[in-house]
Amino acid sequence: MNRRYELVYVASPEATDDQLAELHGQIDAIVQRMGGTLEKTEHWGRRKLAYVIGHHKEGNYVLDVIIGSGELLKEIDRRLKVIDLVIRHLVVRVDEHERVVEHTRTRRTETSRRRRLARGLPPERQPGEGQRSEFDDDRDESEQDGRFDREDAR
Amino acid sequence: MNGRRSAGGSGGGGRGRGGAQTQQGKEGGRRPMFRRRKVCRFCAEKIDDINYKDIKLLMSFVPERAKIMPRRISGTCAMHQRKLRTAIMRARQIALIAYTSE
Numbered sequence: 001m002n003r004r005y006e007l008v009y010v011a012s013p014e015a016t017d018d019q020l021a022e023l024h025g026q027i028d029a030i031v032q033r034m035g036g037t038l039e040k041t042e043h044w045g046r047r048k049l050a051y052v053i054g055h056h057k058e059g060n061y062v063l064d065v066i067i068g069s070g071e072l073l074k075e076i077d078r079r080l081k082v083i084d085l086v087i088r089h090l091v092v093r094v095d096e097h098e099r100v101v102e103h104t105r106t107r108r109t110e111t112s113r114r115r116r117l118a119r120g121l122p123p124e125r126q127p128g129e130g131q132r133s134e135f136d137d138d139r140d141e142s143e144q145d146g147r148f149d150r151e152d153a154r
Numbered sequence: 155m156n157g158r159r160s161a162g163g164s165g166g167g168g169r170g171r172g173g174a175q176t177q178q179g180k181e182g183g184r185r186p187m188f189r190r191r192k193v194c195r196f197c198a199e200k201i202d203d204i205n206y207k208d209i210k211l212l213m214s215f216v217p218e219r220a221k222i223m224p225r226r227i228s229g230t231c232a233m234h235q236r237k238l239r240t241a242i243m244r245a246r247q248i249a250l251i252a253y254t255s256e
Contacts, residue, residue, distance in 0.1 A: 008207075008248050049249040059249065063207075090248045092206070101203045108200065 002036070004098070005066045005073050009080060009089035010059035013046060020060060023085060027064065030076055036068025053087050065094075192229025196238075204237040206244035212251060216242060220252040 007027075011020055024041065031038045044061035053059070066073065073091050080089045113123040196204065201211070215223045215230070215238055222242055225235045245251040 010248055047250075050246070050252040051249055051254075053249060061248075088248050090244060092244060097203075104202050108202075 001069060002067050003070070003093055004039075004095035005068070006092045006094050007064040007066055007073070007076065007089065008061065008092075009064075009086050010049070010053075010061055011085050012087055013056055013058040013060060015060055015085055019085060020062070023083070024062070026079070026083075027076060030079060031066055031068060031072065034068060034072040034075060036066055036072045039065040039067055041065075056087055059087060194229060194231035194234055196234040197231055204234065204241045206241040206250070208241075209245060209250050212238070212242050212245055216251055218255065220255045 011023060015023075028038055042063040044063065046058055047061050049057055049059050066076075077089070077091055080086050112125075116123055116125075195201070204211070206212070215228060217223055222239060225232070228235075230238060242251060246253055
């Protein structure tokens with residue numbers, strides 16, 4: 001049973017690039033060995049921690065998206081607990097969550113299209129249409145930009 | 155956000171306004187009470203995905219003391235408050251959001 005997981009780990013700020021690469025290699029090796037796939041890796045880089053963890057105030061954040069079994073992630077979890085270089089890690093199963101998000105999103109667009117068609121309107125919202133446009137228009141440019149940024153990020 | 159206020163006048167949730175005027179009359183010298191109707195931000199802005207990595211969004215529901223903003227203040231609906239809570243708790247585990255701040 002292959003599921004999708006996200007693994008976020010925080011490596012110590014003193015870790016060198018080589019050490020980080022080695023750590024990544026170790027995780028990759030476990031994933032390969034236990035028949036999973038490492039879908040993508042994102043380096044968030046050095047970030048300030050929201051609270052102090054073992055005298056560290058900063059950390060190197062890395063996000064891995066892994067497809068594999070629960071045993072695989074259990075093994076990774078066990079290994080990361082042992083490695084001292086990793087000061088914090090988190091494993092989250094995401095496939096189910098993504099499915100729910102996708103479902104609500106499509107259902108909403110579908111109902112809105114259906115209702116609009118039933119009212120004899122074009123299926124897509126036109127620019128300058130009542131209600132929500134009123135809400136949209138009087139926000140200034142910077143606020144609108146901010147919102148789009150966030151939507152892109154997701 | 156300003157739009158909400160003007161929209162309220164034209165129709166929508168008139169509850170707050172009507173009440174405010176009568177209260178002003180009764181209470182005499184007190185400042186008139188304008189209570190904006192609270193709306194769940196996730197419903198209003200159609201945010202489907204409440205993700206633990208989206209700190210910018212989560213931080214708007216975590217005031218200074220680093221506690222999760224209660225529903226009675228933020229106006230978030232029950233479903234979204236639950237999702238928000240799990241997201242914030244996950245973000246806290248990996249030190250993206252603080253548990254407390256003294």
